[in-house]
Amino acid sequence: MAILLFAEHDNAALSDQTARTLTAARRIGGEIDILVAGKGAAAVAQAASAFQGVRKILLAEADALEHRLAEPAAALIVSLAGDYDTVIAPATTTGKNVLPRVAALLDVMQVSEIVEVVSADTFKRPIYAGNAIQTVQATDGKKVITVRTSGFEAAQAEGGSAPVETIGATADPRLSGFVENRLSESERPELASARIIVSGGRALGSEERFRQVILPVADKLGAAVGASRAAVDAGYAPNDWQVGQTGKVVAPELYVACGISGAIQHLAGMKDSKVIVAINKDEDAPIFQVADYGLVADIFDALPELERAL
Amino acid sequence: MKVLVPVKRVVDFNVKIRVKADGTGVDLSNVKMSMNPFDEIAVEEAIRLKEAGKAEEVVVVSIGPAQAQETLRTALAMGADRAILIKVEDMVEPLAVAKLLKAVADAEGPRLVVLGKQAIDDDANQTGQMLSALLGWSQATFASAVALEGDKARVTREVDGGLQVIEVALPAIVTADLRLNEPRYASLPNIMKAKKKPLEEKTPADYGVNVDARLKVLKTEEPGTRKAGVKVASVAELLDKLKNEAGVLQF
Ligand SMILES: Cc1cc2nc3c(=O)[nH]c(=O)nc-3n(C[C@H](O)[C@H](O)[C@H](O)COP(=O)(O)OP(=O)(O)OC[C@H]3O[C@@H](n4cnc5c(N)ncnc54)[C@H](O)[C@@H]3O)c2cc1C
Ligand SMILES: Nc1ncnc2c1ncn2[C@@H]1O[C@H](COP(=O)(O)O)[C@@H](O)[C@H]1O
Numbered sequence: 330m331a332i333l334l335f336a337e338h339d340n341a342a343l344s345d346q347t348a349r350t351l352t353a354a355r356r357i358g359g360e361i362d363i364l365v366a367g368k369g370a371a372a373v374a375q376a377a378s379a380f381q382g383v384r385k386i387l388l389a390e391a392d393a394l395e396h397r398l399a400e401p402a403a404a405l406i407v408s409l410a411g412d413y414d415t416v417i418a419p420a421t422t423t424g425k426n427v428l429p430r431v432a433a434l435l436d437v438m439q440v441s442e443i444v445e446v447v448s449a450d451t452f453k454r455p456i457y458a459g460n461a462i463q464t465v466q467a468t469d470g471k472k473v474i475t476v477r478t479s480g481f482e483a484a485q486a487e488g489g490s491a492p493v494e495t496i497g498a499t500a501d502p503r504l505s506g507f508v509e510n511r512l513s514e515s516e517r518p519e520l521a522s523a524r525i526i527v528s529g530g531r532a533l534g535s536e537e538r539f540r541q542v543i544l545p546v547a548d549k550l551g552a553a554v555g556a557s558r559a560a561v562d563a564g565y566a567p568n569d570w571q572v573g574q575t576g577k578v579v580a581p582e583l584y585v586a587c588g589i590s591g592a593i594q595h596l597a598g599m600k601d602s603k604v605i606v607a608i609n610k611d612e613d614a615p616i617f618q619v620a621d622y623g624l625v626a627d628i629f630d631a632l633p634e635l636e637r638a639l
Numbered sequence: 640m641k642v643l644v645p646v647k648r649v650v651d652f653n654v655k656i657r658v659k660a661d662g663t664g665v666d667l668s669n670v671k672m673s674m675n676p677f678d679e680i681a682v683e684e685a686i687r688l689k690e691a692g693k694a695e696e697v698v699v700v701s702i703g704p705a706q707a708q709e710t711l712r713t714a715l716a717m718g719a720d721r722a723i724l725i726k727v728e729d730m731v732e733p734l735a736v737a738k739l740l741k742a743v744a745d746a747e748g749p750r751l752v753v754l755g756k757q758a759i760d761d762d763a764n765q766t767g768q769m770l771s772a773l774l775g776w777s778q779a780t781f782a783s784a785v786a787l788e789g790d791k792a793r794v795t796r797e798v799d800g801g802l803q804v805i806e807v808a809l810p811a812i813v814t815a816d817l818r819l820n821e822p823r824y825a826s827l828p829n830i831m832k833a834k835k836k837p838l839e840e841k842t843p844a845d846y847g848v849n850v851d852a853r854l855k856v857l858k859t860e861e862p863g864t865r866k867a868g869v870k871v872a873s874v875a876e877l878l879d880k881l882k883n884e885a886g887v888l889q890f
Contacts, residue, residue, distance in 0.1 A: 339800075396803070398805065399768065399771075399778050399780070400777060400778070403772065421799050422780075422781060422796075422797070422798040422799045423798075423799075425764050425768075425780070426768065426778070426780050426781070427768075428768075429733070429764070429765035429766075429767075429768035429769050429772075430768045430769065430771060430772040430778065431772075432734070432765070432769065433734060433737060433768070433769035433770075433772035433773050434772050436734075437734070437853070438732050438733070438734045438852075438853035438854050439733075439734075439763075439765050440854065441762065441763045441764060441765060442762065442764075451857065455762065455862065456665075456760065456761055456762055456859075457650070457656045457665060457759070457760055457762070458759065458762065459862055460655065460656050460658075460862065461656065461658045461665055461859050461860070461861065461862065462859070462860050462861070462862050463856055463858070463859050464856070464857040464858040464859075464860075465854040465855065465856055465857065466854065466855040466857055467853070467854055468853055468854070468855055469853050503808075504776065504777035504778075504807065504808055504811075505777045505778070505779070505805050505806065505807040505808065506805065506806045506807075507803075507804075507805055508793065508804040508805055508806055509803075509804045510798075510800070510801065510802070510803050510804075511801050511802040511803070511804070512800040512801040512802075513800065513801045521799075525887070550888075558817065561818070562817070562818060567801060568783070568797045568801070568802065568818065569797070569798070569799060569800055569801045574759065574762070575756070575757060575816075575817060577799070582887050583881070583885075583887040583888070593655060594652070600862075600865060603887070604881070604885045604887050605865075605868075606877065606881070612870075617867060617870070618865075618867045619865045619867070620867065620868055621868035621869075621885065622868055622869060622870075622871050622877055622880055622881070622885075623867075623868065623869070623870045623871065624870070624871050624873075624874070624877050625870060626874075631874055634874045635874050635877070635878070638874060638875065638878055639878075
């Protein structure tokens with residue numbers, strides 16, 4: 330039994346999501362190799378080698394791998410797959426882009442976004458926006474799996490010394506090319522790994538008010554900022570802040586939903602948070618059905634007051 | 640240029656589904672069904688390409704039961720030209736769907752296939768990527784903007800850190816994210832007209848594709864439910880609870 334873990338990183342730092350996926354891989358069991366595909370990513374491979382219980386780190390560097398576009402990244406993984414029973418990756422936008430391509434090339438049905446490992450071939454995964462949990466057994470010879478990282482603790486990157494082996498990249502299929510990234514610059518914690526998240530909804534009414542009312546509270550709490558789809562669609566918040574079925578799935582210790590009604594698609598992304606606070610002026614808003622603490626109030630009064638009190 | 644758009648019939652996004660008590664699945668009897676919301680966006684995008692003179696024909700295809708005809712008629716009423724229904728009895732997994740779609744693409748020769756990024760029933764988010772792999776084409780997933788320029792498409796993608804712009808060679812697969820466009824409603828005259836548009840019926844056997852499941856569903860259960868908590872009367876009480884009861888705030 331051997332597992333190939335496709336690492337999430339930005340060529341400079343290893344993502345916490347890789348560490349969470351490693352926890353899932355350990356539950357599956359077997360020798361684990363971590364593949365770092367990128368460019369100028371030696372520091373990432375070095376960071377990965379600090380995990381305990383990892384057999385080796387495979388470092389593949391090439392221009393075509395710099396942004397881990399689907400076609401070259403999948404070709405690389407497929408070229409390595411012969412040596413592994415399982416290929417696993419976090420269900421990040423990169424993992425979700427690359428792994429189904431790998432699965433199809435291997436003629437395997439991917440198991441998407443597992444939240445629990447039952448055994449080496451049996452997993453739990455949410456369907457219908459998390460309103461049902463399916464236990465599925467993969468019958469293909471090889472397994473291709475993406476991991477919903479909010480369901481797994483991060484493995485500690487310390488004490489290990491897995492060797493880093495440099496491998497060649499496969500030829501670039503030259504089907505697609507990178508043009509640019511327009512990434513949100515932020516000093517705040519990342520949504521996926523934040524301990525506290527403050528989220529705003531349609532009630533904020535404008536980008537300006539979102540910034541004036543949500544951000545100061547988030548900053549006082551050292552929190553990441555989230556948003557509902559309605560807030561993102563209306564341009565109050567950038568797309569990468571969206572929490573939900575089709576945005577990010579998060580499970581922080583504290584989730585504060587402000588002016589968010591609690592549609593099932595939003596709940597799908599945050600209902601596994603440890604403590605949920607909802608502030609909404611409609612006492613019948615569905616969000617109160619999942620909130621540990623509900624405050625029926627106007628957010629434009631409550632949030633500035635909260636900020637002053639912190 | 641021909642554009643192919645696969646559309647799936649799924650439980651309407653407003654329905655809160657119920658899990659069957661015996662753990663065998665989700666109760667779909669008497670539940671409102673609709674076109675997968677992402678597929679509406681995909682259809683809209685294809686129709687806009689046609690309206691802009693960049694595509695000649697929009698062909699929609701669904702793999703599903705006889706009732707998936709309604710889903711296809713909806714797409715035709717929105718403005719698609721022609722429909723193909725590949726009739727199956729049971730749910731077909733994304734890998735088998737991708738194989739069927741590959742066979743359709745081989746027969747139809749589209750330059751672009753626009754799919755939804757995810758079906759809101761299985762939440763698999765695989766089919767487009769798989770189809771792209773099977774065809775050996777380029778892929779642009781989670782698209783929030785698509786611009787065709789000659790034999791290339793420039794696609795803006797919604798990624799974890801923000802947006803990414805890539806350029807893909809045609810033929811290509813695009814999967815639609817929520818903000819790609821706002822789908823139109825079909826007008827009554829267009830709904831009437833759609834009834835006369837061609838809808839061809841096929842079976843997986845016509846394409847020689849085996850649709851047997853690779854994943855064995857052992858059980859379907861309710862997720863752990865959360866109890867509603869308490870209402871607090873003020874910001875001060877909220878802070879007190881968070882510090883002293885929940886212990887999630889230290890100061
Ligand atoms: C395919 C699909 C996928 C989707 N994916 C997602 C997803 O990933 N994430 C997501 O969030 N949504 C998603 N949605 C959208 C979802 O269905 C809801 O439309 C959305 O979550 C609503 O956002 P909202 O709660 O901000 O807005 P609304 O539902 O409009 O709620 C606004 C709330 O603010 C309250 N309010 C108004 N003014 C004030 C005030 N001054 N003070 C206090 N409270 C106030 C109101 O009482 C109301 O409860 C998806 C939908 C579809 C169809
Ligand atoms: N049975 C089906 N019939 C037609 N299209 C489908 C079907 N299943 C999936 N698709 C397409 O593939 C996309 C992604 O589905 P999935 O991979 O199941 O999340 C959907 O949005 C559809 O465009």
